[in-house]
Amino acid sequence: MRELLPVADFPTVRRYARRLARQHPRELAVTVALHVLAAITGLAAPRLIGNLVQAVSRGTTVSTVDKTILAIAAFLLAQTVLTRYARYLSSALGEKVLAELREDFVEQALALPVSTVERAGTGDLLTRTSRDVEQLGWSVRYAVPETIIALVTTVFTIGACMLVGAWVLVPLVLGVPVLYVATRWYLKRAKDGYLRESASYAAINASLAETAEGARTVEALGLDQRRLDVIDADIAESYAAERYTLYLRTVWFPAVEIGYLVPTVVTLLFGGWLYTAGHADLGDVIAATLYVQALIDPVDRLISWLDELQMGAASLARLLGVAAVPDDRMATGREPENERIDAAQVRFAYHDDRDVLHGVDLHVDPGERVAMVGPSGAGKSTLGRLLAGIHPPRAGSVTVGGVGMTELPLGDLRGHVALVTQEHHVFVGTVRENLALAIDDIASDERLGNALSAVDALDWVLALPDGLDTRIGSGGLPLAPAQAQQIALARLVLADPHTLVLDEATSLIDPRSARHLERSLAAVLSGRTVIAIAHRLFTAHDADRVAVVEDGRIAEIGSHDDLIAADGSYAALWQSWHGESEGAPV
Ligand SMILES: Nc1ncnc2c1ncn2[C@@H]1O[C@H](COP(=O)(O)OP(=O)(O)O)[C@@H](O)[C@H]1O
Ligand SMILES: [Mg+2]
Numbered sequence: 225m226r227e228l229l230p231v232a233d234f235p236t237v238r239r240y241a242r243r244l245a246r247q248h249p250r251e252l253a254v255t256v257a258l259h260v261l262a263a264i265t266g267l268a269a270p271r272l273i274g275n276l277v278q279a280v281s282r283g284t285t286v287s288t289v290d291k292t293i294l295a296i297a298a299f300l301l302a303q304t305v306l307t308r309y310a311r312y313l314s315s316a317l318g319e320k321v322l323a324e325l326r327e328d329f330v331e332q333a334l335a336l337p338v339s340t341v342e343r344a345g346t347g348d349l350l351t352r353t354s355r356d357v358e359q360l361g362w363s364v365r366y367a368v369p370e371t372i373i374a375l376v377t378t379v380f381t382i383g384a385c386m387l388v389g390a391w392v393l394v395p396l397v398l399g400v401p402v403l404y405v406a407t408r409w410y411l412k413r414a415k416d417g418y419l420r421e422s423a424s425y426a427a428i429n430a431s432l433a434e435t436a437e438g439a440r441t442v443e444a445l446g447l448d449q450r451r452l453d454v455i456d457a458d459i460a461e462s463y464a465a466e467r468y469t470l471y472l473r474t475v476w477f478p479a480v481e482i483g484y485l486v487p488t489v490v491t492l493l494f495g496g497w498l499y500t501a502g503h504a505d506l507g508d509v510i511a512a513t514l515y516v517q518a519l520i521d522p523v524d525r526l527i528s529w530l531d532e533l534q535m536g537a538a539s540l541a542r543l544l545g546v547a548a549v550p551d552d553r554m555a556t557g558r559e560p561e562n563e564r565i566d567a568a569q570v571r572f573a574y575h576d577d578r579d580v581l582h583g584v585d586l587h588v589d590p591g592e593r594v595a596m597v598g599p600s601g602a603g604k605s606t607l608g609r610l611l612a613g614i615h616p617p618r619a620g621s622v623t624v625g626g627v628g629m630t631e632l633p634l635g636d637l638r639g640h641v642a643l644v645t646q647e648h649h650v651f652v653g654t655v656r657e658n659l660a661l662a663i664d665d666i667a668s669d670e671r672l673g674n675a676l677s678a679v680d681a682l683d684w685v686l687a688l689p690d691g692l693d694t695r696i697g698s699g700g701l702p703l704a705p706a707q708a709q710q711i712a713l714a715r716l717v718l719a720d721p722h723t724l725v726l727d728e729a730t731s732l733i734d735p736r737s738a739r740h741l742e743r744s745l746a747a748v749l750s751g752r753t754v755i756a757i758a759h760r761l762f763t764a765h766d767a768d769r770v771a772v773v774e775d776g777r778i779a780e781i782g783s784h785d786d787l788i789a790a791d792g793s794y795a796a797l798w799q800s801w802h803g804e805s806e807g808a809p810v
Contacts, residue, residue: 228348229340232544237537240544244321251317258310259373263380265306268299270514271384278507314369322364325543326357332547339615340549352546356539363536371529377522385515391498392512395490396519399483406479407527410472414531415538417469424462431455480527484520491516552616553630560625560632560640563590563722563753565611569620572610580606582776583620590722593746593754595764597797598773604757605645605727607773611755612643612725624723642721644729648712652697655685658711662719675717678748680741681710705732713745723753731759742766761801770794 276292385392435451495509565588572581580603596604613629624640676682688694709732730738764770772780787794
């Protein structure tokens with residue numbers, strides 16, 4: 225199980241939302257004021273209609289009727305114009321806030337300790353950058369402004385009811401318990417219900433894609449029935465999940481309808497009684513009924529957006545959680561005395577309980593070339609990451625020139641030690657831009673060319689349509705994995721750290737070219753320290769020393785010749801590898 229990134233708690237979310245709201249006080253005030261004005265102009269019509277009915281029942285002139293109708297039309301027009309501007313301003317404000325949120329999140333994501341991303345995996349971070357940002361965007365764009373509008377309209381409509389007469393409070397209050405109980409009941413169950421529903425869709429998609437992609441395997445192994453069963457089970461789960469949410473809606477919707485009907489009916493009955501008893505005017509009763517009916521729309525919107533707001537808050541909590549990751553580096557200001565790499569009694573665990581390195585000692589002198597070999601899962605990559613200062617050790621120490629790797633700020637550390645793994649990345653941009661990422665200043669073509677030629681990439685880069693200025697990465701010219709690996713290595717050559725940790729950094733390049741590449745790289749890096757995790761033994765053969773990692777320990781260490789002479793596990797590994805056809809003759 226991967227550990228997920230943390231999720232912010234509710235007070236943090238509330239504090240952040242409040243801070244966001246206060247960031248643009250003027251815009252917010254103007255927007256709310258416009259919404260208030262729009263709501264108020266909208267309240268004129270019921271009152272005027274009430275008065276009109278009252279007047280007609282007592283006998284009035286045609287011109288009074290005309291004037292009233294004109295006034296109603298004028299108020300409606302004013303409301304339309306005000307609403308338009310109010311919505312325009314709230315959208316603009318929403319976009320602004322959203323842009324700030326995104327920037328904040330990108331900053332926080334980039335500041336994440338590498339070890340945390342390694343441990344949590346990029347999946348969680350990606351979901352947060354895509355799904356949660358989208359959900360939050362939806363909330364900020366629609367849910368927040370709609371909620372504000374609905375809230376303002378509700379408050380002012382209730383105020384208008386009060387102006388008609390305190391008695392209107394009676395029908396209003398009668399509707400509240402029904403709405404409250406039903407909505408609480410629904411919201412408490414809805415979130416999990418809908419989450420289960422979307423999880424079941426995801427499961428169906430995954431099973432279908434898996435079956436389609438592995439169709440040949442499925443057929444060859446006669447797994448058809450088993451795949452069908454899996455998909456049937458997924459569909460059954462999805463059916464159950466949908467039935468459940470449907471059940472929730474069949475309870476909630478009618479209950480809410482009753483909650484709206486009760487006040488209207490009671491206003492008519494109660495108002496009618498007050499009228500016949502002579503306690504209220506006909507105009508008041510009509511205005512009250514119209515107001516109570518007018519309340520249904522904003523209250524309904526308020527309730528339906530609550531759900532959306534809750535989801536937005538959940539997404540915000542997940543986005544803010546990224547900022548809650550504690551930094552695992554602590555700058556002490558000490559400077560390395562030299563470039564000697566020392567690992568002493570290093571223990572490390574990805575999870576508290578299970579060490580994957582059990583007391584590793586390794587000392588690498590400046591300029592030395594050490595190869596690490598060993599079975600898969602032995603801990604080579606883990607040790608490589610520790611030697612490059614990505615993870616701090618759980619116990620023991622990893623130092624460069626006597627200073628702990630995690631005591632150096634990341635920028636400084638990378639001047640001393642850098643890591644290249646199989647996971648390379650080509651960024652969207654030109655080849656030149658991809659290389660220049662490694663250095664702050666603008667490099668001359670000659671310098672870029674030297675770096676490319678050190679990794680045997682100059683020929684094919686120059687053969688690209690626009691040479692160094694060819695756009696690569698997503699949307700640009702697609703690169704073969706081996707080429708992407710070469711770009712990553714060239715970046716490293718340009719960055720020119722003193723110590724390079726290469727974790728199977730040439731694994732995607734075919735064996736014969738890889739050996740050539742490693743030799744030309746070695747020529748450029750002469751004098752640099754290289755720690756190469758090797759899956760091809762010629763790398764070990766060419767190194768000064770070979771460390772055999774087994775089961776989280778260094779089992780053997782020495783020169784190729786010494787280890788062959790010692791006839792231990794390296795000798796056995798060499799024998800079996802040398803027998804295979806893959807190795808170029810040494
Ligand atoms: N990100 C990770 N989270 C948890 N365990 C890991 C992680 N990476 C590696 N491991 C575990 O640590 C052990 C050593 O792995 P690794 O260093 O990748 O070995 P090697 O590179 O020699 O194949 C293995 O048991 C592996 O399952
Ligand atoms: Mg590995």
